[in-house]
Amino acid sequence: MTHTTLSRQLKALEKDGLIVCRVYSEIPPKVEYELSKIGHKFEKVLAVLEVLGNEYIDFMNQRQASTTGENFPA
Structure with a gap:
């Protein structure tokens, strides 16, 4: 950036x-x-998005591994 x-x-x-x-x-x-005060309220939303993002990455890695036989680091 x-x-x-x-x-x-x-x-x-x-x-x-x-x-x-x-x-x-x-x-x-x-x-x-x-x-700001309202900005702090986004911390919970961002934490949930982080969890979802990590779960989705794991899902995609497992999906890729099952179709190609490859394993990607988590």
Whole structure:
């Protein structure tokens, strides 16, 4: 990911209210990001998606192995 892409994504998340940005008047400039209150509510959703994603990867690996005879690391 490029610095430009990261910057664009962080600005979009801030605009959408999912993160809060703190800018410090320092040299060199310092910026900190954290989840907003509503952003923290997404943590549970993301945890469930992670579990589902890992289960799906396992499923696809097993499916691939059964059709090709290959085994992929989990």
